[in-house]
Amino acid sequence: MVNRRKNTPGTAGQRPTAPPGGRFTPPRGRSLPSVLMAMLIATPALANDAPDLVELKRLVHQDCGSCHGLTLKGGLGPDIRPQTIEHYDPDVLTGVILDGIEGTAMPPWRPLITEEEAIWIADYLLKGE
Numbered sequence: 001m002v003n004r005r006k007n008t009p010g011t012a013g014q015r016p017t018a019p020p021g022g023r024f025t026p027p028r029g030r031s032l033p034s035v036l037m038a039m040l041i042a043t044p045a046l047a048n049d050a051p052d053l054v055e056l057k058r059l060v061h062q063d064c065g066s067c068h069g070l071t072l073k074g075g076l077g078p079d080i081r082p083q084t085i086e087h088y089d090p091d092v093l094t095g096v097i098l099d100g101i102e103g104t105a106m107p108p109w110r111p112l113i114t115e116e117e118a119i120w121i122a123d124y125l126l127k128g129e
């Protein structure tokens with residue numbers, strides 16, 4: 001698995017602008033390396049590839065935990081440990097995570113995570129550690 005946080009840009013940016021001994025062509029607009037770097041920076045941490053499990057566990061305990069408690073046993077939001085949510089169908093639980101619960105503080109996570117990641121989180125919550 002690739003740790004995207006260690007993806008420091010740089011090595012791609014060191015190509016000379018003119019071929020050795022060749023004609024000098026002034027760069028037109030943004031150079032390719034700077035475009036690539038912009039793409040790296042713009043890529044949301046959680047929005048591509050397969051789920052990054054370390055990152056997702058961190059999200060569950062930090063971000064979900066900010067409301068549901070670090071150990072998920074409740075806070076502003078209710079207890080979401082396996083024994084309290086066992087009645088949930090995994091698909092329904094995934095829907096709750098993706099779309100939130102309207103009219104409550106439970107926010108939709110769709111803008112931040114992929115469906116695949118939500119499925120993983122639902123499964124993680126149902127199984128526990």
Ligand code: HEC
Nearest residue numbers: 063064067076077078080096097101104105106107109121
């Ligand atoms: C801003 C606070 C907040 C955050 C952040 C938050 N929740 Fe919630 N969540 C709530 C509240 C409040 C409820 C209860 C809504 C209600 O009254 O039905 C809730 C309800 C739920 C429920 C339904 C529980 C039940 O017994 O029906 C689940 C499951 C859940 N949240 C999972 C998550 C997950 C997973 C995350 C992180 C991806 C998350 N929540 C992040 C506030 C939050």
